[in-house]
Each structure stands twice: as structure tokens, then as C-alpha cells.
Amino acid sequence: MACQFCEKKPVITLISGRKLCRNDFIKYFEKKVFKTIFKYKLIEDNDRIAVGVSGGKDSLTLLHLLNKLNSRIKNFETFAILIDEGIKGYRDKTIVNAKKFCKEHNIQLKIYSYKEEFGKTLDQLTKTTDIIPCAMCGVFRRYLLNKKSRELKSTKLATGHNLDDEAQAVLMNQFRNNVQLNARMGPITGVIRNKAFIPRIKPLYFMAEKEVMLYAYLKGFTSSEFIECPHAKFSFRGEIRDLLNEFENKHPGTKYSIINSYIEVLPLLKDKYKFTNSRIKECLKCGEPCSGTVCKACELVEKLIKKNKITIKN
Numbered sequence: 001m002a003c004q005f006c007e008k009k010p011v012i013t014l015i016s017g018r019k020l021c022r023n024d025f026i027k028y029f030e031k032k033v034f035k036t037i038f039k040y041k042l043i044e045d046n047d048r049i050a051v052g053v054s055g056g057k058d059s060l061t062l063l064h065l066l067n068k069l070n071s072r073i074k075n076f077e078t079f080a081i082l083i084d085e086g087i088k089g090y091r092d093k094t095i096v097n098a099k100k101f102c103k104e105h106n107i108q109l110k111i112y113s114y115k116e117e118f119g120k121t122l123d124q125l126t127k128t129t130d131i132i133p134c135a136m137c138g139v140f141r142r143y144l145l146n147k148k149s150r151e152l153k154s155t156k157l158a159t160g161h162n163l164d165d166e167a168q169a170v171l172m173n174q175f176r177n178n179v180q181l182n183a184r185m186g187p188i189t190g191v192i193r194n195k196a197f198i199p200r201i202k203p204l205y206f207m208a209e210k211e212v213m214l215y216a217y218l219k220g221f222t223s224s225e226f227i228e229c230p231h232a233k234f235s236f237r238g239e240i241r242d243l244l245n246e247f248e249n250k251h252p253g254t255k256y257s258i259i260n261s262y263i264e265v266l267p268l269l270k271d272k273y274k275f276t277n278s279r280i281k282e283c284l285k286c287g288e289p290c291s292g293t294v295c296k297a298c299e300l301v302e303k304l305i306k307k308n309k310i311t312i313k314n
């Protein structure tokens with residue numbers, strides 16, 4: 001069967017059953033991302049947006065689309081920020097993609113590494129502790145992205161999270177009885193008025209992973225070589241991802257259903273947890289925003305300190 005809009009050969013069948021050719025798929029994709037940006041007011045006048053990039057399909061697609069929007073509406077600026085965890089065979093490869101992309105598109109790229117900021121790479125840390133790599137990696141990455149975005153005077157931090165990532169996060173929080181965390185998510189997060197906390201926006205929120213993958217491929221952003229972090233398979237998220245993919249194969253539309261029902265209850269969740277989630281304090285050790293007395297990054301550094309001589313650079 002041909003594309004829904006023309007006679008050309010389809011490149012994708014959407015979950016709704018619609019078939020689209022290359023050009024119509026690209027139009028559909030861009031329109032849906034821009035609609036998310038406008039509907040949820042992800043970008044406002046004079047925003048300075050730090051785009052968290054890894055060099056993978058999601059972040060390069062996001063960077064490209066924000067750049068494209070910026071060429072039409074000039075009321076905001078963007079630059080890219082990359083955190084190098086120090087994962088051999090993975091991050092060193094994706095950094096090459098990110099640098100190449102930013103150079104070709106004339107986008108400023110700022111790189112910060114665990115080695116520089118904490119004294120050790122993630123690879124070095126994983127050899128000396130039994131803490132799961134993703135648990136360390138996620139805490140340190142979130143810490144650096146917020147801190148560096150703020151130091152670079154950003155008003156928002158954009159990340160390339162897609163529908164699959166978000167459906168996984170919703171389920172992870174359900175499975176761990178962390179409903180309060182679900183109240184902090186959505187296409188725009190961290191909107192609690194606190195100048196130390198940079199709000200996060202997720203313009204790819206409603207785009208399925210396979211759609212992002214196809215868009216990035218058709219646009220030539222990523223090579224056909226699939227590079228995955230060697231630690232991904234040991235994570236809780238990895239297990240949820242496999243479970244969800246299996247379910248989606250049997251029952252197409254499952255991921256959309258999770259996100260649509262989540263978006264419907266989000267205002268209720270935000271209301272229920274508004275007092276708990278608005279209590280933001282300053283970490284006693286580093287001054288970064290946190291909900292307790294010490295932030296998660298400082299807690300982790302404390303655990304790792306003996307064997308690793310790790311520290312937080314101020």
C-alpha cells in the first residue's frame with residue numbers, strides 16, 4: 001500500500017496504521033515535535049536553552065529541530081552540553097558524532113567530564129565498587145547537567161527523552177512505589193521556582209523511539225552502527241525496556257497508552273505532591289539544590305571516597 005498522502009513507497013507504518021513515505025514522515029515528525037513545544041510552552045521568549053547531547057540519535061535529532069525552529073523564530077538561543085562519563089568503546093565514539101554534528105551546524109558545544117569534575121572516569125569507578133554503574137552515572141550526570149547549565153546562564157535544559165524512555169520511567173516509578181517521582185515528570189519538569197534548579201524540557205516526549213531512530217537515519221545524523229552503553233543491560237531500566245518492548249510487540253500501542261493515561265493524571269499528581277515536591281533546600285556540602293540536607297551526588301561521593309579519592313570540584 002502507498003503512503004497515505006501520496007503515491008510513494010511508505011517508510012513506516014505508524015501505530016495508528018497510517019503509512020507514510022519519507023517526506024511525509026519527516027513532515028509528520030517535525031510537526032508533532034513543534035506541536036509539543038507550543039502546546040506545553042516548552043520555549044518562551046529570550047530563553048537560553050542548553051541542549052544535553054550524547055551524540056546519539058535522540059539528542060542530535062533534538063539539537064537539529066531546535067536549531068531549525070530557531071532559524072524561524074529567533075526569540076531564543078541554543079547551545080549543546082555534553083557530559084563525558086568516561087565509558088570506553090561507547091562515549092568516546094558518540095562524542096565524535098556530537099563534535100562533528102556541532103561543527104557542521106555551527107553550534108557551540110561545551111564538554112564536561114567525570115574525570116575532570118570528580119577525579120575518576122565511570123570505568124575507573126566501576127572497578128572499585130559494587131554500586132551499579134547506572135546508579136552512579138545517572139546521579140552524577142543530573143548533577144553536572146544542572147550545575148553547568150546554570151553556570152552557563154541557561155534558562156532551560158532540553159533533553160532528548162522520547163516516548164519509550166518516558167513510558168519506562170513511569171513504570172519504573174510504579175514498580176518501585178515512587179509515585180511522588182512521577183509527579184515531577186512530564187514534558188516540562190523542575191518548574192518549581194528555585195533559581196538553582198534549571199527547568200528541563202523534553203520536546204521528543206511524544207515521539208516513539210522507532211520514529212526518532214528513523215528520523216535520525218533519514219536525516220543522516222547517525223551511522224547504521226548501533227552503539228549501546230556496555231552497562232545498559234545490567235540496569236533496572238534495561239529490564240523494564242525489554243519487558244515493555246515485548247508487551248508492545250504483543251499489544252501495539254501499549255507505550256502510548258501508558259503515556260496518555262499518565263499525562264491525564266499528571267495534574268492530579270502535581271497537586272497531591274505540590275508541598276512535598278516544592279521543598280527545595282541547598283546541599284550542605286556543595287550548595288546544589290536538593291530535597292534533603294545533602295544532595296545525591298555528595299551522598300554518592302561520600303560512599304566512594306575511601307577507595308577512589310573522588311571529590312566534587314567546586
Ligand code: SF4
Nearest residue numbers: 133134137229231232
Ligand atoms: S546505560 Fe547506565 S552507565 Fe551507560 S550511560 Fe546510561 S546511565 Fe550511564
Ligand SMILES: [Zn+2]
Nearest residue numbers: 003006021024
Ligand atoms: Zn507521501
Ligand SMILES: [Zn+2]
Nearest residue numbers: 283286295298
Ligand atoms: Zn551536594
